Amino acid sequence: MNEPLNVRRRVREEQVLTDRLQSIKETSHAMHASEWHNSRMRTDVLLNQLKTKKAVTAELEQQNKELLLLRRARMRDFLEEEAKEFERQLNAMGLAFCKEF
Numbered sequence: 001m002n003e004p005l006n007v008r009r010r011v012r013e014e015q016v017l018t019d020r021l022q023s024i025k026e027t028s029h030a031m032h033a034s035e036w037h038n039s040r041m042r043t044d045v046l047l048n049q050l051k052t053k054k055a056v057t058a059e060l061e062q063q064n065k066e067l068l069l070l071r072r073a074r075m076r077d078f079l080e081e082e083a084k085e086f087e088r089q090l091n092a093m094g095l096a097f098c099k100e101f
Contacts (some may be wrong), residue, residue, distance in 0.1 A: 090096060 087097070
């Protein structure tokens, strides 16, 4: 170790700076990972809410379609029964009407 004192001091200072720079890089990486994780958690919540909202909307649309079909079928049955009753009343009075097929 015949190095001059100023060279050893300079090497030691460079090593300290390198160690600090490495520590800053590691901290920065950890901060970026943490920010990404936090934003991902917020985004996941929003995506889950959006997915749930879409599922509920689709289910409501399907229920409305089924309800509309059911109402149409009930209305058709009602009108058929009403037409039959009207025809019976006309027959009871000795009247009839022409049916086109």
